Amino acid sequence: MAGSMYESQDLYLDPSIKYWVLFPIMIVMFLVGILRHNITTILSVNQSLSTGEVKESLAVKYGRLFIANKNYIPESTFKLRKNYWYDAYNSGKYLNDPNATANGDMLDPANMESTMTGMKKAFANLIPQYVLMSWVSYFFAGFVIIKLPFYLPTRFKEMFQRGIDTQNLDISWVSSLSWYFFNLFGLGGIFSLILGSNNSAGSAKDIAPQMQMAPNQKDRFNKLHKSLAEEVKIVEHSWALDDIEDQILIKYGKKSPVNNDKKNK
Template identity: 40%
Template sequence: MSGPAVSLYLDPQIRDWVLFPITLVMILVGILRHYVVLLLQSPPKKQSRAAIREQRALVRSQILRATAANSPLPPSHYNAVSQHLADAFNTGSYLKDGPAKSDAAAAPPNPLTDPAAMDGMMAGMKTQMVMMVPQMVIMGWINFFFQGFVLIKLPFPLTLGFKSMLQRGIETPDMDVRWVSSLSWYFLNFFGLNGLYRLILGGENSADSSRDMATPFAAAAAAPQLGQAQDFSKLFKAEIDNLEFSKGLHVWVADDVETRILKKYGRAT
């Protein structure tokens, strides 16, 4: 345990050649990573017209259904539109690849074989790689050259619980917890530099690696879900039932408009 006097004296060279370089390298790598990710991000792929049409077909029926309870359309017009949509969904004329053949309809598309879904997954993997590789290199560098270095002394006392956090890589049970080892300094930077990046690069930066660390495969996990949601023929079939329901709910706003107007103008009989 340290007495009232300073028990350890740190060479200022350690400050100049270890503490500052580690911090500086980590900041620069973060900034570099931000720009590499920007380069790697391929622009979202433009969809073909048939694909857009397929996606928006559902919106059509949703708009129709949303108005059903207070519909601006008379029943005959409403039913015509509704019937048209139901027929189109039934025959599958809105599907991207045209009406499905009866035998090949069963299996949903496998996201791994669909090149569009692959792209999404690859993009996630690429950012992962850009995050992992430099961090591994830096950690290796610190471990190789500066293992067991004590870099700074915190200006405030801490309890023993912080020992594993601040003195990683130094196996001394007796040293004051205020001393911070090189590996711990690396981790403190790793999690703590986000604020600085936000200051330098703006809020939507991709320099912060700790965020990716928290959800390591989120990007990759989101892609297959996207792939499975694309089974439009099933969605269309379900939408036919919804259209039937809404047809039952249909009320024309103008149904009793005469009496409403007469009442408003004081001519109610």
């Protein structure tokens, strides 16, 4: 009954709504996203890693590369590198502070600067969303601005008609506040095309951003190095290039795989 009642409805919208409500909301949200991306980029420019932090990070990278490619180096070289990396990780050779704790020193300038940068980025995402939502709710409250060209189930009514206190309105009609949320979700693809996939222009996750204290980088690398020491300790070697000549000849049809059975005998 409800579906048939909704389907029989028809509304005639003022054409000026398209120019004074629909397009302004979309354009303003797009421009605010560009502005937010630029602000976040400016805040990230001053973040630089020290030589010690780069050394900690590269040690983790090289250790993981060694574990991933262990079977492509000779066994003698494997044993030398295994002993070297195990001793280096276990002794904290590449750590800035091998005795760093989980709590860290909150008065450390590096920690304070990282925390303040994280808070600035969180506010750069949080404030524009609240301002835009308040702007749409105040100036465009109660507007029905567009009709979707397809049928929707009744459960979508609350999502698509926010700000409209009408019980029997066809679900395909969209309110101005719902149009704001559509753009919040939908403009992400446009931002990715213009600014790249790692842009900070905004997306649905900015509806409820979270401000977190900056993690203790020293303690994090300490845990990573200890974990890699255990991985390097138990890793085993299996030469991946055994009979590589025969494998290549078989691959390109220059040798029959039957010869391998005779060799095994």
